[in-house]
Amino acid sequence: MNYWILKTEPSTFSFEDLKKSKKTTWDGVRNYQARNNLRQMKKGDIALIYHSGDDKKIVGISEVITEAYQDPTTKEDWSVVDLRYVKPLSKSIELSDLKSDKILREMILVRQSRLSVSPLTSQQYNQILKLTETR
DNA sequence: GCCAACGTTGGC
């Protein structure tokens, strides 16, 4: 089982939108490093959702329900995966909280803020659940 | 609103 974090601008697509639709296709990724990460995802992996912009916080949990496949919105060589809504974090955790935590400030999300799809270690994932009192 | 960081493009 692998853990990932997906960044989204909530005015474009938010975790609440995922809650309403239950499932979504994570399309529009146009960065090679992000694409490579998408392609390493397996069915059953966990993907946390981070809101950039005004929110700047991790808000919820989703599950990867497909392997990567061709992005249907383009003929170029880009990939997508499908996700299903799982649940929100019991309380969200802000970027400033990530930066002040010894374990979480090592997250790629924190170090490389422009990368929209990045891996998370199981230690980082467990720390997030712990700090947000999510179980 | 500004700027740093990063990625892409195109001229040489």
Next chain:
DNA sequence: GCCAACGTTGGC
């Protein structure tokens, strides 16, 4: 193959 110019993203 290098690098300047430019565009985009996202935090502050």
